[in-house]
Amino acid sequence: MLSLSDGTRVVHYLPDVDLATGAITGMQALMRWEHPQRGVLWPNDFAVEAERSGIGAALSWELLSAAADELSSWRTLPGGPDGTRQMWVAVTPSQLLEADFIERVAALVSGHDLVPGSLGLLLPGAALATGSRHAPQLLAALRDAGVALAIDDLRSWYASVGAMGDLPFEAVTLDRDFVRGVGADLDDDIIVGSIIRFAHAHGLRVVADSVESWSEGARLCELGCDRGHGYLFGSPQDSIDARVMLSHAAGWCAPMPRVAAESRPSVPVVQGNGVA
Secondary structure: OOOOOOOEEEEEEEEEEEOOOOOEEEEEEEEEEEEOOOEEEOHHHHHHHHHHOOOHHHHHHHHHHHHHHHHHHHHHOOOOOOOOOEEEEEOOHHHHOOOOHHHHHHHHHHHOOOOOOOEEEEEOHHHHHHOOOOHHHHHHHHHHOOOEEEEOOHHHHHHOHHHHOOOOOOEEEEOHHHHOOOOOOHHHHHHHHHHHHHHHHOOOEEEEOOOOOHHHHHHHHHOOOOEEOOOOOOOOEOHHHHHHHHHHOOOOOOOOOOOOHHHOOOOOOEEOOEEO
């Protein structure tokens, strides 16, 4: 069982990149746990176990507080591409069940004097789908508190669009299972393209998770995916390096749009010293 007294925890930041312009639009906060016996643990290594140990919510509040501190410090950096950078933090199902969840989030926003919409919460779609009857009131209160909202589980939202499609989200994540194979498999391209169009039709920005290769990033850009993060754009950074990346505000060189064959200018075929 995990205990909060085991080792120390630090927060790293993963850059979010606008796929069309290459600009860094913000960061996602991720916790790293330096455990005395088990070594360095990343969220995938301890998240489920932390929930079972009853400390998942405490860790999430620790992460959210650190992220708000870091976001507040960005005021001294040169302005972002649209004047507002976003810090995204994943919320656990146990946090959503806390009676004072909205009040604590609102206190973080007001206490750090954050620009409305600059702090973003990645909400578990499965938990919202399960409690969809109460979701509208919860989400409306969070938006009123000044936070941006995104669905961190596209499958749950996609399956429950009748209940969740009109809720006040601004983004949805496209997880690694969808990203893998894009640009190399036509069937994957068709599926991902339809998901992106479906999300856009509901007013949602699409953020691709775990983008690792140039072909994935380029094809996602061509398919209309809005943003992405992953090792193609940079690994999780400590706060100092994250601020350097934000100051430069460029995560990659966006590819030129693909031109359809029928739109390309004709090119004469050269044979020897003559032109056919």
